Amino acid sequence: MEADLPRMLEVVEGLSFTIPCLARAHPPPHYSWSRDGVGGELGSVGGGVGVSAGRVWVRGAVAGGARAGPNDAGGYTCVAANGAGTDTAHFTLAVVQEIQVSAHPPVQVSSGALGPPERGQGRQFGRFFSFLVFFFF
Known part of the structure; x- marks a missing residue:
């Protein structure tokens, strides 16, 4: 996995967010996403195919959402796998509110x-x- 990707991400409530999970491999890896505290996978796709699991979508190496809400905060795990092996990256998403005075x-x-x-x-x-x-x- 790309070591320079931020593992702690912050998004303002109501805005869209993306969580990138990029692996360099040949043949191209198959990505699967899961979320801490949520049973099963959010999505498992290869290439540019996209799937949706409720509010969060998965398109290949990227997971995201159209409007971040408090329930979207937490840990996300990406697994990239091909015939040569498997690698895992864990990301934490924090959803914050804008200050209004x-x-x-x-x-x-x-x-x-x-x-x-x-x-x-x-x-x-x-x-x-x-x-x-x-x-x-």
Whole structure:
């Protein structure tokens, strides 16, 4: 198997992913894929023929999926075999979520709030600010 292929792969949830398993051999090897914790093979194919096992597809030396989800995370094993022998490579797929940040509660600034507070308004702003500090800490 190709030693320089990454064995730990990371994909953002909802995006497509591929796991390459490349062997140099003559005659060309027959590839089979399995997944940790899932009984049986995901696919066993030779050449460019493709098969699908649920959300994950296999096309020769590559396994992948159209939309990565949490259930796709885990270990994948590729076995390449021909008349001269067999070789195995194990890959780990991590599915991560994008970070989304929002402010709660939404902060609204009126046009009058940009200048110095008028008499009697400082106390109201102070209470609001104290609320924000309490809310975030």
